[in-house]
Amino acid sequence: MPQHDVLVIGAGLAGMRAAIEAHRHGANVAVVSKVHPVRSHSNAAQGGINAAMPEEGREDDWESHAFDTVKGSDYLGDQDAIEIMAREAPSDIIELEHMGVIFNRDERGRLGARSFGGASFARTFFVADITGQAILHVMYEQLMKAGIFVYEEWFVTSLIMLDGVCRGAVAMDMLSGRIEPIQAKAVIMASGGLGRVYEPSTNAMICTGDGIALAYNAGAPLMDMEMVQYHPTTLPANGALLSEAARGEGAYLINNEGERFMGNPRNPYYAPNKMELASRDVVSRAERVEIDAGRGVDGAILLDCRHLGKQKILERLSQIRELGIQFAGVDIVEEPIRIVPGMHYQMGGIKTDVDGATSIEGLYAAGECACISLHGGNRLGANSLLETVVFGRRAGLNAGQYASSVTQPVISNAVKSDEENRIQSILNRDPTSDPPAAIRLAMGQSMHNNVAVFRYEGGLKRSREDIAQLKERYAQASISDKGKVFNYNLISYLELGFMLDCAETIVAGAIERKESRGAHTRTDYPERDDENWLRHTLVTLKDGEPRMDFLPVTITRWQPQARTY
Amino acid sequence: MEVAVKIKRFNRESGSGPYYEDFKVECDEHEMVLDALIKIREYQDQSLALRCSCRSAICGSCAMRVNGHAGLACNTKITDALARSDTIVVEPAGNTTVVKDLVVDAKPFWEKIGKVQPWLSPVGPTPDHEYIVDNADMLALNQVMGCIMCGACVSDCTVLEVDKRFLGPAALAKALRFAGDPRDGIQAERLQTLGQPGGIWDCTHCFECVQVCPKGVAPMDQILELRRKAVEQGFVNNNGARHAESLANSVKRSSWLDEKRLIVESYGFRNVGALLGLIPTALRSLLARKMPPLFHHKRPGADKVKRIFEKLESK
Numbered sequence: 001m002p003q004h005d006v007l008v009i010g011a012g013l014a015g016m017r018a019a020i021e022a023h024r025h026g027a028n029v030a031v032v033s034k035v036h037p038v039r040s041h042s043n044a045a046q047g048g049i050n051a052a053m054p055e056e057g058r059e060d061d062w063e064s065h066a067f068d069t070v071k072g073s074d075y076l077g078d079q080d081a082i083e084i085m086a087r088e089a090p091s092d093i094i095e096l097e098h099m100g101v102i103f104n105r106d107e108r109g110r111l112g113a114r115s116f117g118g119a120s121f122a123r124t125f126f127v128a129d130i131t132g133q134a135i136l137h138v139m140y141e142q143l144m145k146a147g148i149f150v151y152e153e154w155f156v157t158s159l160i161m162l163d164g165v166c167r168g169a170v171a172m173d174m175l176s177g178r179i180e181p182i183q184a185k186a187v188i189m190a191s192g193g194l195g196r197v198y199e200p201s202t203n204a205m206i207c208t209g210d211g212i213a214l215a216y217n218a219g220a221p222l223m224d225m226e227m228v229q230y231h232p233t234t235l236p237a238n239g240a241l242l243s244e245a246a247r248g249e250g251a252y253l254i255n256n257e258g259e260r261f262m263g264n265p266r267n268p269y270y271a272p273n274k275m276e277l278a279s280r281d282v283v284s285r286a287e288r289v290e291i292d293a294g295r296g297v298d299g300a301i302l303l304d305c306r307h308l309g310k311q312k313i314l315e316r317l318s319q320i321r322e323l324g325i326q327f328a329g330v331d332i333v334e335e336p337i338r339i340v341p342g343m344h345y346q347m348g349g350i351k352t353d354v355d356g357a358t359s360i361e362g363l364y365a366a367g368e369c370a371c372i373s374l375h376g377g378n379r380l381g382a383n384s385l386l387e388t389v390v391f392g393r394r395a396g397l398n399a400g401q402y403a404s405s406v407t408q409p410v411i412s413n414a415v416k417s418d419e420e421n422r423i424q425s426i427l428n429r430d431p432t433s434d435p436p437a438a439i440r441l442a443m444g445q446s447m448h449n450n451v452a453v454f455r456y457e458g459g460l461k462r463s464r465e466d467i468a469q470l471k472e473r474y475a476q477a478s479i480s481d482k483g484k485v486f487n488y489n490l491i492s493y494l495e496l497g498f499m500l501d502c503a504e505t506i507v508a509g510a511i512e513r514k515e516s517r518g519a520h521t522r523t524d525y526p527e528r529d530d531e532n533w534l535r536h537t538l539v540t541l542k543d544g545e546p547r548m549d550f551l552p553v554t555i556t557r558w559q560p561q562a563r564t565y
Numbered sequence: 566m567e568v569a570v571k572i573k574r575f576n577r578e579s580g581s582g583p584y585y586e587d588f589k590v591e592c593d594e595h596e597m598v599l600d601a602l603i604k605i606r607e608y609q610d611q612s613l614a615l616r617c618s619c620r621s622a623i624c625g626s627c628a629m630r631v632n633g634h635a636g637l638a639c640n641t642k643i644t645d646a647l648a649r650s651d652t653i654v655v656e657p658a659g660n661t662t663v664v665k666d667l668v669v670d671a672k673p674f675w676e677k678i679g680k681v682q683p684w685l686s687p688v689g690p691t692p693d694h695e696y697i698v699d700n701a702d703m704l705a706l707n708q709v710m711g712c713i714m715c716g717a718c719v720s721d722c723t724v725l726e727v728d729k730r731f732l733g734p735a736a737l738a739k740a741l742r743f744a745g746d747p748r749d750g751i752q753a754e755r756l757q758t759l760g761q762p763g764g765i766w767d768c769t770h771c772f773e774c775v776q777v778c779p780k781g782v783a784p785m786d787q788i789l790e791l792r793r794k795a796v797e798q799g800f801v802n803n804n805g806a807r808h809a810e811s812l813a814n815s816v817k818r819s820s821w822l823d824e825k826r827l828i829v830e831s832y833g834f835r836n837v838g839a840l841l842g843l844i845p846t847a848l849r850s851l852l853a854r855k856m857p858p859l860f861h862h863k864r865p866g867a868d869k870v871k872r873i874f875e876k877l878e879s880k
Contacts, residue, residue, distance in 0.1 A: 100685030105700035141684035437607030481612035489611040
């Protein structure tokens with residue numbers, strides 16, 4: 001049985017950053033990932049990474065960044081965690097630059113920033129519109145440089161739990177189908193988001209909430225799962241994301257009257273000061289209102305980049321232009337492009353402290369699968385890349401230190417055979433005509449219909465019933481591919497199980513939170529209710545059912561105020 | 566519309582294949598080849614194996630051959646793929662070992678990437694702040710940084726087809742990402758190493774990689790840029806650099822290629838072993854009447870060609 005001090009699950013930015021930090025502090029680290037590291041979804045972050053770096057000619061300070069984040073979160077973010085993120089952001093960005101990220105420069109050759117939604121200053125550092133890709137590839141370079149071992153294309157099926165303590169993970173080598181327990185003194189979950197719970201979603205097909213569900217099933221509480229971000233600019237055809245960078249560079253959102261509706265008070269979510277750069281939940285709601293009021297264009301809103309000019313578009317938004325041409329047949333240089341709000345990001349996740357520790361000893365979490373909570377009810381653009389490096393680093397350091405304080409426990413061989421038997425019993429099921437893809441589609445559509453930008457109790461309960469029924473279908477569904485090598489049929493079945501667990505917790509949180517805050521807008525409870533709901537929802541698996549608890553929000557210096565942009 | 570897709574199937578585990586299997590699948594006009602493959606995998610044959618993830622040409626998972634040429638299935642439009650044939654033919658990427666259906670062994674690809682020391686290697690003390698560099702230098706790297714490591718270029722590289730030792734277009738483009746970065750401190754070592762056999766001089770400028778790259782990285786252009794840098798820095802003591810120099814000199818002198826001299830100059834006059842080894846080739850050319858003329862004469866207008874050279878060199 002392979003043994004490590006620290007096992008990182010997931011090889012996106014948070015996972016690789018955590019691995020590098022633990023390695024730097026002397027731990028024997030390995031990373032396990034169901035895809036090659038550079039295939040990870042951190043790639044998709046286009047616009048940039050936030051940091052307040054005051055400079056001559058650039059007024060800014062970390063408090064402003066922290067406040068913007070608190071306000072963006074609709075006061076649900078924990079302010080101690082947000083302060084840490086804002087304070088540590090500059091040194092982490094400088095470190096990325098030293099690692100080799102080719103950040104955009106100003107005329108003095110220093111780092112140059114762009115504007116982003118919900119931010120008081122231009123503090124988003126970027127590489128054209130491929131910032132996530134540029135950082136992810138550099139982080140992988142550093143992983144290679146450090147010689148950290150990667151279990152590449154290994155799929156984690158369960159966590160190894162020993163007397164309530166996490167001591168590794170059981171994984172399947174997708175190339176051979178072999179199941180192998182990987183023992184570790186500490187595990188860092190960095191498995192990313194759960195976008196595929198929804199259909200459509202901007203997320204990659206690998207974003208199936210594996211780690212969130214693994215931790216939940218191991219007994220870890222999940223926090224604020226109802227907070228699901230809809231991004232204001234996604235393509236109607238396939239849900240592909242057009243980065244906020246477009247609006248950051250000055251693009252307009254217009255309705256079928258050619259009007260910038262973010263400035264018109266007839267839309268209850270208008271933002272007279274920030275206009276298109278209000279925070280994402282606000283803009284998504286405003287778009288939905290325009291479309292529902294019949295002021296859309298074929299059920300969509302228009303993103304207009306024409307006035308930016310060809311040169312700026314080519315230099316800074318070339319990938320967005322490519323996506324528009326490929327997937328919508330529209331060149332943003334020439335004409336406005338149709339966009340809709342689309343499911344994009346999970347603010348909630350495995351509850352952790354500011355050092356990445358979850359409620360389970362030996363289990364840490366970082367990145368989108370974790371909830372520290374930085375983003376509260378709504379994440380600001382370009383704070384997610386920042387979260388991965390700041391809290392990936394902190395989780396790596398903390399897990400490494402913890403690992404050095406404990407001894408490698410003895411793991412029974414039954415861990416392996418139990419998991420082999422479980423998987424084999426799934427493969428042995430009698431054939432049915434209910435493919436996993438059909439179950440996933442039904443789940444995704446139910447979530448998109450009822451647990452999206454606007455929600456109400458009737459719809460949420462309908463989704464709760466849908467998910468319960470789909471779980472029954474899931475338990476009966478069969479795998480037609482009986483092979484061992486690259487059995488994607490089996491993998492997608494296991495992923496679907498994780499997604500159904502995630503969906504259940506999202507719906508449970510959304511039914512529970514009887515107010516409107518951030519991305520969670522209830523038409524039956526349209527106001528934010530600080531008296532009763534300035535608190536986190538916590539969902540834990542008890543006797544096979546999600547059980548709700550609550551936690552107070554940590555407030556250090558910013559008392560809740562009315563939120564206008 | 567109903568789309569006909571022919572997929573090359575293979576399963577190392579069961580020993581079945583390779584064979585081609587036909588599928589028919591209902592697709593919308595705006596959909597991509599990947600959408601068709603996913604529908605087939607989800608509802609027709611769940612054993613179909615392919616790597617895919619982001620669906621927006623950024624993760625690099627779904628490189629494969631569509632109608633004989635490498636590309637990303639996720640940004641190849643069905644209507645484009647059907648422009649010249651009734652059936653979309655989908656095969657695994659080339660120059661690799663197939664594991665199952667469209668899944669290939671990616672290990673050799675990454676081993677070659679690993680050979681170009683693929684990380685920034687600054688020399689000297691690290692500054693407290695960022696490195697101060699021109700934005701133009703950073704923008705110049707955007708093109709190579711756009712590489713998503715999908716391997717489409719490697720799939721269709723004509724040199725790799727005959728010489729597995731060639732580092733290949735992806736690894737060499739990655740090398741330029743550092744050799745062209747003003748923050749890197751070991752550029753000379755990089756350029757020297759890249760001049761060795763299997764490196765920058767083994768590309769034959771066939772343009773295939775430029776053609777198939779889904780991200781506009783143009784690996785061949787980056788290889789040529791590496792050559793320019795290598796020559797500039799004086800790393801000319803190798804067959805490739807001597808070949809380029811001899812070719813240019815020959816055209817400058819006579820306005821056409823002196824093939825005999827080119828061979829001798831490329832290997833180097835003192836490389837007696839290699840030159841002796843060419844005798845059988847020379848004899849074969851002689852018998853096939855392909856031997857270049859004994860005396861190499863200037864062509865008419867050679868002076869004009871020379872003037873072009875002189876004008877360029879004076880710039």
